[in-house]
Amino acid sequence: MNSIEALKDLLYKMADDQLIIGHRNSEWTGIGPLLEEDIAFSSMAQDKLGQSEHLYNLLNQLGEADADTVAFTRNAPQFHNCQFVELPIGEYDFSLIRHLLFDYAELLRFESLQNSSYQPLAQVAKKFFGEIKYHFMHASTWVRQLGTGNEESSQRMQLALDQAWDYGLGIFEQGPAEEVLISEGIFIGESELQAKWYKGLQPILEEAKLKIPAKDQWSPIIGGRRGEHTKHLQPLLDEMTEVYSIDPTADW
Secondary structure, three states, X not given: XXXXXXXXXXXXXXXXXXXXXXXXXXXXXXXXXXXXXXXXXXXXXXXXXXXXXXXXHHHHHOOOOXXXXXXXOXXXXXXXXXXXXXXXXXXXXXXXXXXXXXXXXXXXXXXXXXXXXXXXXXXXXXXXXHHHHHHHHHHHHHHHHHHOOOHHXXXXXXXXXXXXHHHHHHHHXXXXXXXXXXXXXXXXXXXXXXXXXXXXXXXXXXXXXXXXXXXXXXXXXXXXXXXOOOOOHHHHHHHHOHHHHHOOOOOO
């Protein structure tokens, strides 16, 4: 695989992650536990959709179809998002844990990509780093608050972390051209990113009184980067593309 195809693979998985988690986060609109949280999740969902559009536009510059076509005309097996982002929102404890694990990975990813040798991607990373930093701060604040709350909130957050952890590891599923991305200076690679993520999460979760599952119990849930998805993705796509199916000229 040449560097252009390797870059496309990276952009597709990043854009698809943002699009799908953005749609999932939007499902808290109107049902958040607090008005402020209802607004916060809605705002962050909009940010994710904007980030995905910019990444799809980079793909368009590399010869792929325009953003609307790529986002709204593919079926589940054609998507490259990790399975973690397509899972239903569940209870608020699960959504907050997913929020932390995913957005901390994104914070580190976009931080590293600011030094990418592919300048258009470096510029996008710089543009959105501030937004993602806010998303991470929001997640870490609430996880810390609920993890150190009463006995019930602590137990629920720990259970959510236990349930989410292996899916979170799936964020770092390697693509077929990792070595090309690394050697060309486009991206540091998923292994290095995961190592930074794990190291950085430890003090955050310790402060929240939550325990990361022991390494000998890890079983990363992968396949999403290869188009292997849960039963939840296609119904989400059907809902997400309903307006586009009726009126393809509608704007984002």
